[in-house]
Amino acid sequence: MAIDPVFAAAAGVSVVAGIAMVTRRNPVYSAIMMLVCFLALAVVYLKLDAPFLAAMHVLVYTGAILVLFLFVIMLLNLKPEEMGAELPLPARGLIALLCAGMFGLVVLVLMSDPSIHEPLPKMDPRLLADFGGIERTGHSLFNEYGLPFELISVLILVAIFGGVVLAKKKL
Amino acid sequence: MMGHYLVLSAAMFSIGAYGVLARRNLLIILMSIELMLNGVNIALLAFARMHPETGTRGHVFVLMVMGVAAAEVSVGLALLIAVFRNRQTVDTGDLKSLKG
Numbered sequence: 229m230a231i232d233p234v235f236a237a238a239a240g241v242s243v244v245a246g247i248a249m250v251t252r253r254n255p256v257y258s259a260i261m262m263l264v265c266f267l268a269l270a271v272v273y274l275k276l277d278a279p280f281l282a283a284m285h286v287l288v289y290t291g292a293i294l295v296l297f298l299f300v301i302m303l304l305n306l307k308p309e310e311m312g313a314e315l316p317l318p319a320r321g322l323i324a325l326l327c328a329g330m331f332g333l334v335v336l337v338l339m340s341d342p343s344i345h346e347p348l349p350k351m352d353p354r355l356l357a358d359f360g361g362i363e364r365t366g367h368s369l370f371n372e373y374g375l376p377f378e379l380i381s382v383l384i385l386v387a388i389f390g391g392v393v394l395a396k397k398k399l
Numbered sequence: 400m401m402g403h404y405l406v407l408s409a410a411m412f413s414i415g416a417y418g419v420l421a422r423r424n425l426l427i428i429l430m431s432i433e434l435m436l437n438g439v440n441i442a443l444l445a446f447a448r449m450h451p452e453t454g455t456r457g458h459v460f461v462l463m464v465m466g467v468a469a470a471e472v473s474v475g476l477a478l479l480i481a482v483f484r485n486r487q488t489v490d491t492g493d494l495k496s497l498k499g
Contacts, residue, residue, distance in 0.1 A: 235404075246414040250417055281440075289468075297430065315423060368458075387473045394478055
């Protein structure tokens with residue numbers, strides 16, 4: 229089975245950047261690696277015919293969340309001794325083994341399913357038209373999923389209040 | 400190939416799980432949670448592409464996950480700032496006042 233070269237490159241970059249992210253001691257390097265990882269994941273989203281979500285991913289994750297992380301890192305201005313002690317190496321190795329085992333288990337299950345090896349279904353041009361585009365996603369978001377959409381806005385409002393209440397010194 | 404996308408999704412989730420379990424820096428734990436959410440997003444988009452007859456259902460779900468992630472990270476970072484202000488540490492090993 230042939231791997232699409234664009235997907236292979238994006239997946240490789242995101243996995244390597246992800247591993248670098250969780251292993252760096254300095255959070256600034258972790259944040260930069262997170263940026264690389266998320267940009268590579270945006271390419272994966274594009275390969276899955278989701279251009280609108282790829283744009284939203286770049287906007288929300290790299291535009292908002294990553295900048296918030298960098299802002300907090302600068303605000304805290306951690307000295308090396310304040311970054312805390314890490315777990316001893318054997319414990320970390322054991323956890324890495326557990327996580328690799330979890331990954332292996334998922335891959336094992338995936339590979340035992342023959343339908344997974346089929347190439348992406350050829351799309352009916354009628355379905356492909358604007359699949360994952362802004363118009364169709366927006367249409368189903370506001371018609372079919374109006375209530376969940378409104379509830380998300382309530383959730384974000386609560387998060388704004390929570391953020392202010394928690395981070396403010398004196399109310 | 401659909402399987403490759405799902406393998407990438409599992410890899411992202413596993414890397415994030417390692418970060419949450421093995422690291423003790425609160426900032427990196429929060430970043431790892433983002434990584435896990437992204438792994439789930441890839442799987443949702445892959446399944447949406449696998450079954451085009453379901454329309455954009457998967458895409459809407461991913462948008463919801465992004466909204467929850469944004470809310471979660473803002474509250475999480477505010478908590479982190481509050482903890483750092485009171486305890487001068489971001490190490491989860493030092494935060495044991497709830498330990499019996």
